[in-house]
Amino acid sequence: MKKVGEPAPKARLLKAAAALLAESNGEPVSTRQITQAARVTAPTLYHHFGDKEGLFDAVVAEGFSEYLDAERGLPASGQPIEDLRNHWDNHVQFGLDHPHLYLVMFGNIRPERRPSMVASAEAFLEEVLARAAAAARLVVSPREAARSMLAANIGVTLMLIAEPAAKRNLELSAMTREAVISAVATDSEGDPTTQTEGTPSVVVAAIALNAALQSSHPDQLSSSELKLFLEWLQRISSRSGS
Amino acid sequence: MKKVGEPAPKARLLKAAAALLAESNGEPVSTRQITQAARVTAPTLYHHFGDKEGLFDAVVAEGFSEYLDAERGLPASGQPIEDLRNHWDNHVQFGLDHPHLYLVMFGNIRPERRPSMVASAEAFLEEVLARAAAAARLVVSPREAARSMLAANIGVTLMLIAEPAAKRNLELSAMTREAVISAVATDSEGDPTTQTEGTPSVVVAAIALNAALQSSHPDQLSSSELKLFLEWLQRISSRSGS
DNA sequence: GTAGCACCTATAGCACTGTTATATGAACCA
DNA sequence: TGGTTCATATAACAGTGCTATAGGTGCTAC
Numbered sequence: 131m132k133k134v135g136e137p138a139p140k141a142r143l144l145k146a147a148a149a150l151l152a153e154s155n156g157e158p159v160s161t162r163q164i165t166q167a168a169r170v171t172a173p174t175l176y177h178h179f180g181d182k183e184g185l186f187d188a189v190v191a192e193g194f195s196e197y198l199d200a201e202r203g204l205p206a207s208g209q210p211i212e213d214l215r216n217h218w219d220n221h222v223q224f225g226l227d228h229p230h231l232y233l234v235m236f237g238n239i240r241p242e243r244r245p246s247m248v249a250s251a252e253a254f255l256e257e258v259l260a261r262a263a264a265a266a267r268l269v270v271s272p273r274e275a276a277r278s279m280l281a282a283n284i285g286v287t288l289m290l291i292a293e294p295a296a297k298r299n300l301e302l303s304a305m306t307r308e309a310v311i312s313a314v315a316t317d318s319e320g321d322p323t324t325q326t327e328g329t330p331s332v333v334v335a336a337i338a339l340n341a342a343l344q345s346s347h348p349d350q351l352s353s354s355e356l357k358l359f360l361e362w363l364q365r366i367s368s369r370s371g372s
Numbered sequence: 373m374k375k376v377g378e379p380a381p382k383a384r385l386l387k388a389a390a391a392l393l394a395e396s397n398g399e400p401v402s403t404r405q406i407t408q409a410a411r412v413t414a415p416t417l418y419h420h421f422g423d424k425e426g427l428f429d430a431v432v433a434e435g436f437s438e439y440l441d442a443e444r445g446l447p448a449s450g451q452p453i454e455d456l457r458n459h460w461d462n463h464v465q466f467g468l469d470h471p472h473l474y475l476v477m478f479g480n481i482r483p484e485r486r487p488s489m490v491a492s493a494e495a496f497l498e499e500v501l502a503r504a505a506a507a508a509r510l511v512v513s514p515r516e517a518a519r520s521m522l523a524a525n526i527g528v529t530l531m532l533i534a535e536p537a538a539k540r541n542l543e544l545s546a547m548t549r550e551a552v553i554s555a556v557a558t559d560s561e562g563d564p565t566t567q568t569e570g571t572p573s574v575v576v577a578a579i580a581l582n583a584a585l586q587s588s589h590p591d592q593l594s595s596s597e598l599k600l601f602l603e604w605l606q607r608i609s610s611r612s613g614s
Numbered sequence: 615g616t617a618g619c620a621c622c623t624a625t626a627g628c629a630c631t632g633t634t635a636t637a638t639g640a641a642c643c644a
Numbered sequence: 645t646g647g648t649t650c651a652t653a654t655a656a657c658a659g660t661g662c663t664a665t666a667g668g669t670g671c672t673a674c
Contacts (some may be wrong), residue, residue: 239541285527350607
C-alpha cells in the first residue's frame, strides 16, 4: 500500500494543476510551475498524464464530474418546469464559482475535445426534459429542447463570467431562462395581452400608456407622483407633434 | 512612397496571421510561422504590433469590423421584429463562416480583453432594439433585451460551431431565436404570444413612449417637466417582480 | 551634395516552454 | 537471489515569444 500521510504524486499533480489554473487568471500555466508546486519532476507528469493537455483534461474531467454530481444532486420536485429552472440556475452558479474551469469546459471549444464533456451535460438535461415531456409540458422534443436550453444557458453564463463580478446582473439569467423555457414548454397559465396596433408616434404611445394605467396602477410611483404623471401624459396625448 | 506591387510588411503580417489562424485548426500559431509566411523577420512583427497578442488583436479587430459592417449593411426593413431575426441569423452565419475568429471574439473571454469587442456588438444590437422599442414592440428595456439576445445568440453559435458541419441543425438557431425574441418583444400580428408572468401592458406602453420621446421632444412640457417625466417613465418601464 | 533624422528591417541571441532519451530507485514475484 | 514492472529523477532537446543591437532606407535642411 501507499503512504496515507501524503497524497500520491498523481493526485498532487492534479491538485496543483487545478489550483494554479484557477489562480492564474486565464494566463497559461507552465508544466514547470505545476511540477514544482507538486514537488515532482517533469517525467512523472508525462508518465501519468502523457501530455500537458492530458493533465488539463483530467482537471477538467474532475471539475466536470463535480458539475454533474451537483446537477444530479438536485431533487426532482415533481414540478418539471420548476426543475428546469433549478438546473439552469445551478449551471450558471457553477460557472460563476469556477470561471476558469468553465471557460475551458464550455468556452474553449476544440471541435474534437468537446463531445465527452458537453454532450453528457446535454444528455443529462435531456433526461430532465424527458420528465417534463412525460408531464405533457413540452412543445418540442426533449432533444431539441435540451440543445436550445443548454446553448442559451452557456451563452448567458459566459456573458456573466465576462463582466466584473460587482456589476453582474443576474436578471439577465432569469430573463433568458424564462424566455427559453416558455418557448420550449407550456406553462399552465396563459396570459394573452392584447396590444393596440403599434405605431411609433409619441401620441399613440402616450394614449396607450394612459389607457393601460387606468386598469393597473404601478407601484413604482407614489400617488401624488402618479397624479402629476397622468396629467402630463394627458397633455402629451392631447395634440399631435410627431 | 512605397511600392504598390506588393503590400507593406505590416499588411502582409496581418494577412499571413489571419490565414494561418484560420487554417491551423485552433492549434496555436507561432510567430515564426507567421513571419516566415509574411517573408519578414521577427523584429518587424514586434515593431508594428508590439506583441504576438497585439498582432492577434489586430486580426480580431479586422474580423470584428467586418462583422459590424455586415451587421450595419443589413437594411432596416421597417419591421423591427423581422430585423431582429435578420441580425440574429447574420450573427450565426458570421460565426459559421469564420469559426476560429469567432471563438477568439466571443468564446475566448479574458475579462479585460473583451469589452471593446462584445460591448460594441451589444451596443449595436441595442440600437436595433431601440427601433423595435420605438415601434412599441418591446416589453423590456432595449439594454436588457440586447444582452439577453446576444447571450443566447453567442451560445447558439458556439454550439453550432462545435458540432461537425455535416450534422449542423440550424433549427436550433431558429428555435432559440424565436424563444428570445418572443420573450423580449410582442408580435403585433395578433399573435397570442404569452408574456412571462403577466407583464402588464403598462410596461409595454411605457417603454414604447420612452423610445418615442428619444427622437421627438414634445413642446407641451417644459424641459424641467420633461426631465422628471422621463425619470418616472424610466421607473415604470423597469419591471418590478422577477 | 551630405548631414542629420526618423522610420523600418535584419542578425543573433536570451530565457523559457513542452517534451523525452536515459538512468535510477523501489516493489513484487520467481 | 535475480528479473520484471512501475514510478521517479537527471539532463538535454527543439521550438517558443521576445529583444538588444545594428544596419539600411527615405526624407528634409543646409
